[in-house]
Amino acid sequence: MAYHLALHQNDYKGYYNSNTDEIITxxxxxxxxxxxxxxxxxxxxxxxxxPVTGSILPDDIERKITKNTKAVTMVHWGGNPCEIEKINKIASEAGIKTVEDGAHSMGMEYKGKKFGNHSDYSMNSLQAIKHLTSVDGGLLWIKNEKDFERAKLLRWYGIDRTIREGIDLRCEIDVPEAGYKFHMNDVCAVIGNENLKHLDEILTKHRDNAKFYDEAFKNHKSITVVPENPDGKSSYWLYTIHINNRDELMAKLKELNIMSSKVHARNDTHSMFKEFKTELPGVESFNRTHLCIPVGWWVTKEQREYIAEQVIKYAK
Ligand SMILES: Cc1ncc(COP(=O)(O)O)c(C=O)c1O
Incomplete structure (x- = not known):
């Protein structure tokens, strides 16, 4: 939903289906x-x-802004903050909006403030395998009051659900703009609210496992750990390392029954995006060597010790 709002933030008609609008992502x-x-x-x-953190580069964003740019998105890989302040400064000077994809970032902090306080639009995922799940769903954080009010309308077909005495909202009020069916159902909301009670404990376990790996890998030349942004606090939805023999290590870990994953394929190689292809050396490098190992709340102290031992043994 964040993206629809980012694109439609001024005049709905002027923004929709334009052949010239550009989003840097x-x-x-x-x-x-x-x-x-x-x-x-x-x-x-x-x-x-x-090439190490996987975070979008502010300088490259700046180079690529044109008169057609409408928004910039940033993705905090594994919940490790991008250079949010620099990106927001560049975007605001150019008069464009910023969107944070915080699907991995529940509980992330940056420059002393919690996720959701920095950019025009930010989202968290509440999908089944995230820190906090409502089975499926998400959170949208909006800075501007007008956009927030508009988002509430777009969430449910564009209909204003404010209860007004004597007015049947389905039959007696105008709907000025086409909306969606993005609202969360009550069953998911109840599950999300119950799980919310465990969020601090979940985050603490993710972070504790990550700190354990940081310590375990620090003297191993064949393993490069993705450093936490010193200006923030990662939510460590993923723990990412770089190794030259990534695919071989993955196969070995699989034999040992240890799950490891690249998590996402670089998007620019999908055929739906082929017309936008360009040289991206940082993406190339990140994608060649990155690997995520188990870091979640379910990983026990014995398991993380075993995982670290095996990674150290087989990393080249
Ligand atoms: C970076 C990122 N953005 C967006 C999503 C989509 O989130 P959802 O499944 O809640 O729509 C995911 C899902 O894992 C993700 O990893």
């Missing part, structure tokens, strides 16, 4: 970040990422 993510750009009829402009 990253391919190091789930396709969910980028497919809404195509659904809205806009063009994708890929920016490169840092």
């Amino acid at each position: 990253t391919p190091i993510t789930c396709t969910a970040t980028n497919t809404p750009i195509l659904s809205n009829g806009a063009k994708i402009v890929w920016a490169d990422v840092d």
